[in-house]
Amino acid sequence: MLKKVAWMLVISLLAFLVVAQFLPREHRVQRGIFVEQPASLVFTLLNGYSHFNEWSPWAARDASARYSASGPD
Secondary structure, three states, X not given: OHHHHHHHHHHHHHHHHHHHHHOOOOOOOOOOOOOOOOHHXXXXXXXXXXXXXXXXXXXXXXXXXXXXXXXXX
């Protein structure tokens, strides 16, 4: 009985390894969003940190946080 279980484990392991050889070596996950605004407006808001609080979800989650930006925008 123990030999039977051992053989089943060996065969299962070999089957797993054979199947794994035929699977893709890498995978790709992609995520996107469609923004229904003109590109110039989106660029203005995202170019630099002066408008950070207008689009950042973190600003709404923590109202006590203070953000500051300095230097060229």
